[in-house]
Amino acid sequence: MSSGLELKDVTIRFGGLKAVGDLSFGVGQGELVGLIGPNGAGKTTVFNLITGVYTPTAGQIHFEGISVPGKKPHEITRMGIARTFQNIRLFSSLSVLDNVRAAMMTHLKRGILHSLTRGPVFQKEEAAIEAEALELLDIFGLADARDKNAKDMNYGDQRRLEIVRALATKPKLLLLDEPAAGMNPSEKDDLMNLIRFIKERYNLAVLLVEHDMKVVMGICERIAVIEYGCKIAEGTPKQIQCDPKVIEAYLGVAAE
Numbered sequence: 001m002s003s004g005l006e007l008k009d010v011t012i013r014f015g016g017l018k019a020v021g022d023l024s025f026g027v028g029q030g031e032l033v034g035l036i037g038p039n040g041a042g043k044t045t046v047f048n049l050i051t052g053v054y055t056p057t058a059g060q061i062h063f064e065g066i067s068v069p070g071k072k073p074h075e076i077t078r079m080g081i082a083r084t085f086q087n088i089r090l091f092s093s094l095s096v097l098d099n100v101r102a103a104m105m106t107h108l109k110r111g112i113l114h115s116l117t118r119g120p121v122f123q124k125e126e127a128a129i130e131a132e133a134l135e136l137l138d139i140f141g142l143a144d145a146r147d148k149n150a151k152d153m154n155y156g157d158q159r160r161l162e163i164v165r166a167l168a169t170k171p172k173l174l175l176l177d178e179p180a181a182g183m184n185p186s187e188k189d190d191l192m193n194l195i196r197f198i199k200e201r202y203n204l205a206v207l208l209v210e211h212d213m214k215v216v217m218g219i220c221e222r223i224a225v226i227e228y229g230c231k232i233a234e235g236t237p238k239q240i241q242c243d244p245k246v247i248e249a250y251l252g253v254a255a256e
């Protein structure tokens, strides 16, 4: 797989604990892949490895043919990988619009003089950023909340704003860590439609970690299952739901 994300025999140890072991899988361009497994299986650790928070003890991670380990998180963001977090991480005292604007700055390479003088080029750039931020907020139904403090939004809206912020960095690959957590059934349905929509609209690849099996089985094209950091199965939602190893390790009676 020359384009997209590729993990090959990736291992990370924390002292005596092998949190991820010899893990290989990939996400092709424009693909929507699920990564599932029991609590503590290593899913968030995989996200932390892909985004440069951790460096693997062994193995390789490539994105569009470029090696990822050793790069800093902001360099990886610039390569086109964005993520959301299991525990929402917004600038809670900033407005909704400023949260998105701040994320958009990742791609700007402004000199201090340029920012201080606030000349016509600066003004034009600012106007373009605001227009783009508002367009994204509009798609997510959050444009009316633009001036609200992020902390004053309800939980579902905060989760959506997290995705908007990730999209604002113009990713090619979006990593979503439990985006449906705490959502009610109708919010989950909206979320599924939204993920499908943004994937098409922005030609995104998506890697989804999620415990809600209706969401995972409903939107993923392919699913990798891990247990104790090791892959125990990979396949289409249908194959995964019928896999005895997955049923035993994770799905249990829910899949029957």
Ligand SMILES: Nc1ncnc2c1ncn2[C@@H]1O[C@H](COP(=O)(O)OP(=O)(O)OP(=O)(O)O)[C@@H](O)[C@H]1O
Binding pocket: 014, 017, 019, 037, 038, 039, 040, 041, 042, 043, 044, 045, 046, 086
């Ligand atoms: N920085 C760290 N130091 C030590 N152990 C860690 C560290 N990060 C993760 N772990 C351990 O690695 C294992 C995998 O954790 P991880 O959070 O990746 O699981 P998860 O599959 O995301 O779980 P959940 O579904 O509950 O979010 C756990 O045993 C966890 O305690």
